[in-house]
Amino acid sequence: MPDALLVVEKLEAGYPGQRIxxxxxxxxxxxxxxxxxxxxxxxxxxxxNAISGFVRPTAGRILLDGRDIVGQPPxxxxxxxxxxxxxxxxxFPDLSVEDNLRLGASRRPxxxxxxxxxxxxxxxxxxxxxxxxxxxxMSGGEQQMVAIARALMGEPKILLLDEPSGGLAPRFVxxxxxxxxxxxxxGTTMLIVEQNIKLALEIAxxxxxxxxxxxxxxxxxxxxxxxxxxxxxxxx
Amino acid sequence: xxxxxxxxxxxxxxxxxxxxxWLLPLALLGLPLVIGSYVQYIVNLTLVYVLVGVGFxxxxxxxxxxxxxxxxxxxxxxxxxxxxxxxxxxxxPLALCAGALAGGLAGALVALPALRGIRAFYLAIMTLAFxxxxxxxxxxxDAVTLGxxxxxxPRPTLFGYVLVxxxxxxxVFLAVVTLLVAATANxxxxxxxxxxxxxxxxxxxxxSIGIPTARYMVLAFAWSGVVVGTAGALYAALVRHVSPxxxxxxxxxxxxxxxxxxGLASLAGSILGAAVLTAAPEMFRDLPGYEELLIxxxxxxxxxxxxKGLASLLARASPLFxxxxxxx
Numbered sequence: 179m180p181d182a183l184l185v186v187e188k189l190e191a192g193y194p195g196q197r198i199x200x201x202x203x204x205x206x207x208x209x210x211x212x213x214x215x216x217x218x219x220x221x222x223x224x225x226x227n228a229i230s231g232f233v234r235p236t237a238g239r240i241l242l243d244g245r246d247i248v249g250q251p252p253x254x255x256x257x258x259x260x261x262x263x264x265x266x267x268x269x270f271p272d273l274s275v276e277d278n279l280r281l282g283a284s285r286r287p288x289x290x291x292x293x294x295x296x297x298x299x300x301x302x303x304x305x306x307x308x309x310x311x312x313x314x315x316m317s318g319g320e321q322q323m324v325a326i327a328r329a330l331m332g333e334p335k336i337l338l339l340d341e342p343s344g345g346l347a348p349r350f351v352x353x354x355x356x357x358x359x360x361x362x363x364x365g366t367t368m369l370i371v372e373q374n375i376k377l378a379l380e381i382a383x384x385x386x387x388x389x390x391x392x393x394x395x396x397x398x399x400x401x402x403x404x405x406x407x408x409x410x411x412x413x414x
Numbered sequence: 415x416x417x418x419x420x421x422x423x424x425x426x427x428x429x430x431x432x433x434x435x436w437l438l439p440l441a442l443l444g445l446p447l448v449i450g451s452y453v454q455y456i457v458n459l460t461l462v463y464v465l466v467g468v469g470f471x472x473x474x475x476x477x478x479x480x481x482x483x484x485x486x487x488x489x490x491x492x493x494x495x496x497x498x499x500x501x502x503x504x505x506x507p508l509a510l511c512a513g514a515l516a517g518g519l520a521g522a523l524v525a526l527p528a529l530r531g532i533r534a535f536y537l538a539i540m541t542l543a544f545x546x547x548x549x550x551x552x553x554x555x556d557a558v559t560l561g562x563x564x565x566x567x568p569r570p571t572l573f574g575y576v577l578v579x580x581x582x583x584x585x586v587f588l589a590v591v592t593l594l595v596a597a598t599a600n601x602x603x604x605x606x607x608x609x610x611x612x613x614x615x616x617x618x619x620x621x622s623i624g625i626p627t628a629r630y631m632v633l634a635f636a637w638s639g640v641v642v643g644t645a646g647a648l649y650a651a652l653v654r655h656v657s658p659x660x661x662x663x664x665x666x667x668x669x670x671x672x673x674x675x676x677g678l679a680s681l682a683g684s685i686l687g688a689a690v691l692t693a694a695p696e697m698f699r700d701l702p703g704y705e706e707l708l709i710x711x712x713x714x715x716x717x718x719x720x721x722k723g724l725a726s727l728l729a730r731a732s733p734l735f736x737x738x739x740x741x742x
Contacts, residue, residue, distance in 0.1 A: 232621070256624030268619035270612065281612060284605065285624030332623060 189238035200391030216388035259335030271314035282331030319350025467684030469641030475679030478614030483541035489661030491646025506570035517643015525635035564657025677723025
């Protein structure tokens with residue numbers, strides 16, 4: 179596939195004594211947003227963690243821009259261009275918004291910090307007014323914005339978002355959906371895990387359903403069968 | 415983690431606080447003129463323990479990793495220096511560098527399990543085992559260490575000049591300590607130091623922004639080993655007798671005391687902690703039987719009244735100091 183950015187082939191991964199992914203195959207093309215759906219424990223987060231290096235796969239290949247990054251530790255995956263926003267957001271709560279953002283680019287020696295910060299503040303105007311605020315004192319939705327903004331400071335080739343709407347108030351869910359839509363419009367390639375199916379189908383180009391460690395269904399969101407059919411394929 | 419210096423005014427005051435650092439060793443140059451020989455010895459010992467505290471604080475305070483190998487690094491530095499001077503008649507500067515290097519290598523070795531994902535209490539227990547293993551080696555490798563009797567270290571010499579008095583040693587110690595404290599301060603302010611702090615604050619977050627966390631852990635332990643190993647080398651030159659009981663668990667408790675009383679992740683705290691805990695036993699020496707009790711009360715009082723250590727007193731007094739040398 180010529181425009182494929184991320185190619186996952188026969189990926190197997192899990193935890194000691196527990197195999198989660200049993201041979202997952204999928205492709206994410208440059209500039210598209212793909213959403214991973216599935217019931218709890220189906221391996222969605224494990225797939226993201228295997229790509230970002232937090233979980234070591236036992237078999238399979240992960241090609242980013244044609245380069246195999248399977249089994250690379252997180253800092254090498256980051257250097258290759260994979261940046262993940264985890265469910266826990268993994269921020270530095272006692273640092274200010276701006277310090278968190280700067281840290282996002284700290285491993286990019288050639289990064290143009292002022293330009294990156296200006297770009298992020300343009301995309302996240304809420305953060306521009308709160309650059310000196312300690313992250314600990316922000317709401318969950320605002321922290322999620324900081325986490326996504328920090329990931330963008332790392333200039334990712336592909337952005338992995340693990341449940342970006344998880345635990346957020348409806349107002350912030352809408353806000354996160356708008357942010358993801360803006361990122362998509364700007365050409366950011368994204369692989370998203372999302373439990374909120376309505377939101378997932380709103381923000382993604384394509385969907386994959388993981389079931390029993392394999393991709394059970396995949397499709398184009400615009401041509402998708404009904405939301406109800408997807409829910410059936412996840413749970414039944 | 416220290417914030418980023420933003421405005422020009424911030425930068426200027428930050429640079430000014432750096433210049434303040436150099437005033438202390440300059441002021442200390444005249445100290446031998448006003449103190450007697452016994453106090454001079456205590457001051458020299460304090461300088462040794464300043465390095466012990468500064469080195470230990472890198473791992474304990476800045477990296478946030480509980481570790482028990484500090485007394486081992488101290489002993490390795492002392493034994494490496496003592497062995498070279500005793501067996502090979504090596505000059506002191508060479509033996510000092512060997513002590514620092516041996517401490518650094520030991521630090522890296524102790525932290526190697528971190529590369530395999532060993533962390534927190536598991537790594538701490540491994541460092542404890544390493545410390546006890548080293549004590550076993552000091553006692554049983556008698557061909558080199560002269561066993562439990564220990565070894566008499568020859569008088570240190572510096573470029574042919576024999577350091578006979580404690581005043582002679584003082585100036586050498588002051589120069590070495592100033593150099594290493596300044597180097598550690600610079601390291602902690604650099605990208606490397608910020609990586610240590612990021613790992614301490616949230617290791618997963620650090621990894622997710624591309625920091626090779628295990629490698630930085632090894633580096634922190636190695637630098638800690640260099641600093642504490644140098645302290646061991648100075649100790650060997652000062653006391654001139656190196657034996658296994660000088661590096662036991664009680665010694666380790668003293669090292670913890672220095673860091674905790676001074677203040678975690680505070681360089682100035684390490685200096686204050688070393689000064690207080692080296693001077694206190696001497697102050698209470700005239701009260702036999704109560705000495706340990708009084709020191710324990712002093713430690714508990716400091717930790718109860720100043721949970722962030724003695725450094726918090728200075729931080730309260732001076733914003734300049736707070737910005738550069740203190741962690742909220």
